[in-house]
Amino acid sequence: MTKRYGKLTALRNLDLTVEEGAVFGFVGPNGAGKTTTMRILATLLRPTAGEAWVVGHSVLNQRREVRRAIGYMPDFFGVYGDMKVWEYLDFFAACYEIPPETRQLLTDDLLELVDLAHRREDYVDALSRGMKQRLCLARTLAHDPRVLILDEPASGLDPRARIEIRELLRELQGMGKTILVSSHILSEIQEICTHVGIIEAGQLVATGTLAEMRKRIQAQRIVRIGLTGRIEEAQDWLSSRPDVMEVQPVTRNGEGDLQFLFSGDDDGLARFLSELVAAGFPVVMFREESGDLEDLFMRLTKGVVS
Amino acid sequence: MRERWRTILDHPLFQLELRRVRRRRWWPGRRFFLFYPALLGCALGYGVMVTFAGSLENRLGILVTGVPGVCLLSVINWLLVLGLTWIAPALTAASIARERELGTLDLLQTTLLSERSLVLGKLAGCLAQLWPGLLTMALLTPFQLLLASSSGAIFSLGSWPGVWFEGGDAAWMGVGTWLGLLLMSGLGLLRPWSDIALHAAVGLFVSALARSASVAVVVSYGVILGIRAALYLVNALLSAVLAVIPGLLMSGALAGGMSEGLVGGLLMAPIIITSLGIICIQVVGAVLLVYAAIWWLRQA
Numbered sequence: 001m002t003k004r005y006g007k008l009t010a011l012r013n014l015d016l017t018v019e020e021g022a023v024f025g026f027v028g029p030n031g032a033g034k035t036t037t038m039r040i041l042a043t044l045l046r047p048t049a050g051e052a053w054v055v056g057h058s059v060l061n062q063r064r065e066v067r068r069a070i071g072y073m074p075d076f077f078g079v080y081g082d083m084k085v086w087e088y089l090d091f092f093a094a095c096y097e098i099p100p101e102t103r104q105l106l107t108d109d110l111l112e113l114v115d116l117a118h119r120r121e122d123y124v125d126a127l128s129r130g131m132k133q134r135l136c137l138a139r140t141l142a143h144d145p146r147v148l149i150l151d152e153p154a155s156g157l158d159p160r161a162r163i164e165i166r167e168l169l170r171e172l173q174g175m176g177k178t179i180l181v182s183s184h185i186l187s188e189i190q191e192i193c194t195h196v197g198i199i200e201a202g203q204l205v206a207t208g209t210l211a212e213m214r215k216r217i218q219a220q221r222i223v224r225i226g227l228t229g230r231i232e233e234a235q236d237w238l239s240s241r242p243d244v245m246e247v248q249p250v251t252r253n254g255e256g257d258l259q260f261l262f263s264g265d266d267d268g269l270a271r272f273l274s275e276l277v278a279a280g281f282p283v284v285m286f287r288e289e290s291g292d293l294e295d296l297f298m299r300l301t302k303g304v305v306s
Numbered sequence: 307m308r309e310r311w312r313t314i315l316d317h318p319l320f321q322l323e324l325r326r327v328r329r330r331r332w333w334p335g336r337r338f339f340l341f342y343p344a345l346l347g348c349a350l351g352y353g354v355m356v357t358f359a360g361s362l363e364n365r366l367g368i369l370v371t372g373v374p375g376v377c378l379l380s381v382i383n384w385l386l387v388l389g390l391t392w393i394a395p396a397l398t399a400a401s402i403a404r405e406r407e408l409g410t411l412d413l414l415q416t417t418l419l420s421e422r423s424l425v426l427g428k429l430a431g432c433l434a435q436l437w438p439g440l441l442t443m444a445l446l447t448p449f450q451l452l453l454a455s456s457s458g459a460i461f462s463l464g465s466w467p468g469v470w471f472e473g474g475d476a477a478w479m480g481v482g483t484w485l486g487l488l489l490m491s492g493l494g495l496l497r498p499w500s501d502i503a504l505h506a507a508v509g510l511f512v513s514a515l516a517r518s519a520s521v522a523v524v525v526s527y528g529v530i531l532g533i534r535a536a537l538y539l540v541n542a543l544l545s546a547v548l549a550v551i552p553g554l555l556m557s558g559a560l561a562g563g564m565s566e567g568l569v570g571g572l573l574m575a576p577i578i579i580t581s582l583g584i585i586c587i588q589v590v591g592a593v594l595l596v597y598a599a600i601w602w603l604r605q606a
């Protein structure tokens with residue numbers, strides 16, 4: 001898909017497949033094109049070029065079928081503050097053509113699911129942000145969609161509310177729903193996603209299962225060493241090696257540490273250490289920093305925003 | 307409609323607005339309209355008296371007695387028309403733009419509501435807010451017609467039943483004028499409805515485009531003032547052109563031996579044609595604007 005807004009290209013030949021039943025984490029800096037992609041999938045925008053399908057329905061020609069299949073929660077969503085919580089859900093259930101007879105039961109079930117049953121008769125305005133977010137999530141579930149498209153569902157929430165949303169997503173995954181969730185908070189995504197896609201400047205930089213991503217991270221491990229002296233010399237020595245990249249000094253309590261990327265397996269790392277000691281450097285600390293999604297993200301993206 | 311709701315009354319957006327409206331403390335309930343049967347009774351009695359009151363002097367006397375009441379009704383009607391024609395566009399202009407401002411438009415658009423259903427539902431929601439005014443206006447229509455009929459009867463020198471008893475050319479002249487007056491006031495009564503429809507449609511269309519409700523309201527008022535000025539010009543031009551015709555018709559008709567009574571009615575033809583034209587333009591414009599709003603939302 002490609003999407004242009006005037007001269008600005010928001011998406012550049014984005015090609016993405018999300019498997020059924022997956023929780024796909026969509027990661028990228030602000031302005032990378034996450035929201036644009038999601039809005040296209042939610043039939044709110046038309047791509048300038050290309051095509052997208054949701055559960056086999058084209059977002060261009062079968063919008064109604066797509067809308068029936070998806071539950072969409074935008075990053076900036078409004079609620080009708082002057083409605084009661086149950087009325088809010090009832091209204092959207094009506095918009096999804098759910099007959100009045102079953103709506104009451106459905107509303108109760110949804111409120112139970114998002115843990116808002118005790119606030120049923122309250123006005124939406126009286127809810128906290130986290131509760132509103134949960135209410136909005138309940139709204140997206142009104143017609144029992146197969147796919148959920150959630151744009152930054154946890155943005156602006158306190159840690160507790162964030163964990164509650166995460167638990168909810170887990171529960172929904174257990175119900176067999178395919179979830180496309182975007183976030184710029186990587187630790188969150190890491191915990192709930194089965195698949196991850198990293199997008200920057202409208203292009204998909206990396207995509208795969210979380211395990212694949214981990215492997216990718218480990219192919220280049222981050223190593224940190226502490227020396228009592230000869231730091232500049234060590235820096236040169238490291239830089240001259242083919243299996244070491246991006247050497248940079250890190251200061252820790254006044255002492256000089258060095259951090260670098262090392263490509264190689266565990267044996268290679270052990271060999272590297274013995275060579276380092278053999279070269280006569282006063283090594284006091286040698287450790288591998290655990291690489292996570294955040295590092296991968298930082299390494300793959302350049303901070304470019306289209 | 308493919309949607310499940312059979313009538314517009316079942317539409318979720320209409321129901322939503324109705325729920326909001328009902329929550330207002332100052333909102334008149336159904337009791338508000340209990341005044342109507344009483345009013346209707348008085349007016350009917352009055353109309354019958356004016357129509358059947360024998361001599362012209364008696365009729366004039368009765369008419370004058372009823373003047374305060376008639377004036378009051380006219381003033382109420384006038385205020386209603388004025389209010390509704392300018393409140394309706396503000397409501398419709400705020401409707402869709404407000405949803406967009408709140409961020410709820412995206413939510414609505416991803417539901418099964420089609421764009422057409424969304425726009426019509428929003429329009430219905432505005433009607434839900436205006437129904438007491440609209441209903442009062444509709445209920446006052448018979449009084450206006452009755453008034454037109456009786457004053458028409460007075461001014462045309464003979465009431466409808468009187469015509470048959472008196473007979474002759476003078477009576478026919480009366481009938482023509484009376485019918486003409488009645489048609490004119492009928493169109494005059496339709497005109498405010500077409501005004502309201504057009505203004506509401508302009509508001510709705512601007513609302514579909516605008517980012518925020520306040521901008522939409524201001525722009526709508528501007529557009530409506532522009533349209534009003536344009537229609538005023540059209541009206542003036544049409545009247546000027548059509549004013550020539552009765553003269554021609556009349557000379558031709560009289561030469562051809564046509565009844566003077568019908569000629570009296572013909573005198574009013576230009577005004578009638580002009581009002582009819584303006585009403586048609588407004589109604590067609592309103593429908594087109596609503597469809598334009600739907601089309602715009604479909605473009606995403």
